[in-house]
Amino acid sequence: MAIANARHSFFLVAMALTAFAETTWSQPSEPRGAHDREFREAAALEPDLTRGARLYDTCAACHGADGRGTEDGEIPAIAGQHGSVLLNQIIGFRHELRWNQRMRHFTDRHHLADAQDLTDVAAYVASLSRFPATAKGIGDGENLRAGASVYFQHCERCHGPLGQGNLLMSRPRLAGQHYAYLLRQMQETAAAGRPGMDRRHVELMKLLTPEQMRGVADYLSRVSPDLTSTRNR
Numbered sequence: 001m002a003i004a005n006a007r008h009s010f011f012l013v014a015m016a017l018t019a020f021a022e023t024t025w026s027q028p029s030e031p032r033g034a035h036d037r038e039f040r041e042a043a044a045l046e047p048d049l050t051r052g053a054r055l056y057d058t059c060a061a062c063h064g065a066d067g068r069g070t071e072d073g074e075i076p077a078i079a080g081q082h083g084s085v086l087l088n089q090i091i092g093f094r095h096e097l098r099w100n101q102r103m104r105h106f107t108d109r110h111h112l113a114d115a116q117d118l119t120d121v122a123a124y125v126a127s128l129s130r131f132p133a134t135a136k137g138i139g140d141g142e143n144l145r146a147g148a149s150v151y152f153q154h155c156e157r158c159h160g161p162l163g164q165g166n167l168l169m170s171r172p173r174l175a176g177q178h179y180a181y182l183l184r185q186m187q188e189t190a191a192a193g194r195p196g197m198d199r200r201h202v203e204l205m206k207l208l209t210p211e212q213m214r215g216v217a218d219y220l221s222r223v224s225p226d227l228t229s230t231r232n233r
């Protein structure tokens, strides 16, 4: 069942390629062009989940066999993330649109040789189920109300009412991500530490107060809907 879903999702991604390239990014650049070419090539391929599972062995050392990452937020949860988002991020690390030594190393051509490898591993990760929030993966609850309010005012229109993201637009599922990871990504984005991020997204993060950031991260870390029914929206 989950496997059939992952395949279905991937074909939808291929259909949405042009929309992705034209709407997601405001300023094309050299790394962006190389990224988009590789994204298009990978998303057009049919994923092989058996190969994907084999390739995932290296990833499991850090992200865990079930794709949970770590509650301290050092390693993100990736299980059940949209295939388009996984591809976008993995390829981003390959082209310096996201900076992280470890991810750069494990997504290089030595580990993921070509577009087929990228598709296979992304589809496998997308097919893993997300899990309910755990007590150590959430915030302290102090800014929850403010966080939910910020979320519905400024984030819901893209990341969805349940934090489920959007497969066709490559918008990440944020629901059920570890609190500390969400907070760190927002802070790094505001500090211009994610060069692949749309400029408007960076500006939005800069507007948030530290309390609002903690609140949004806390809110999102607590919701973890089963996405099987929303994955294709």
Ligand code: HEC
Pocket (backbone or CB within 6 Å): 055, 056, 058, 059, 060, 061, 062, 063, 074, 075, 076, 077, 078, 086, 089, 090, 098, 099, 100, 102, 103, 106, 107, 111, 112, 121, 122, 125, 172
């Ligand atoms: C040595 C540890 C390590 C290994 C091995 C590893 N990762 Fe990661 N991964 C990380 C860390 C740390 C981050 C967070 C990077 C950051 O903070 O920007 C990350 C981030 C990611 C993200 C971005 C998630 C998000 O929502 O922002 C994806 C996708 C990902 N890894 C997939 C993979 C895949 C697929 C593999 C195997 C090919 C892999 N990782 C192997 C440590 C690792």
Ligand code: HEC
Pocket (backbone or CB within 6 Å): 024, 088, 150, 151, 154, 155, 156, 157, 158, 159, 169, 170, 171, 172, 174, 182, 185, 186, 196, 197, 198, 201, 204, 216
């Ligand atoms: C216009 C649409 C849009 C809006 C509005 C928006 N986002 Fe995003 N967000 C995106 C997209 C697209 C990405 C993926 C960017 C990338 O790395 O390529 C993203 C990425 C993120 C990430 C990084 C996720 C990860 O796993 O790497 C976080 C955290 C995030 N957004 C939080 C928020 C919050 C909080 C708000 C509201 C204050 C918000 N976003 C508003 C579209 C949006």
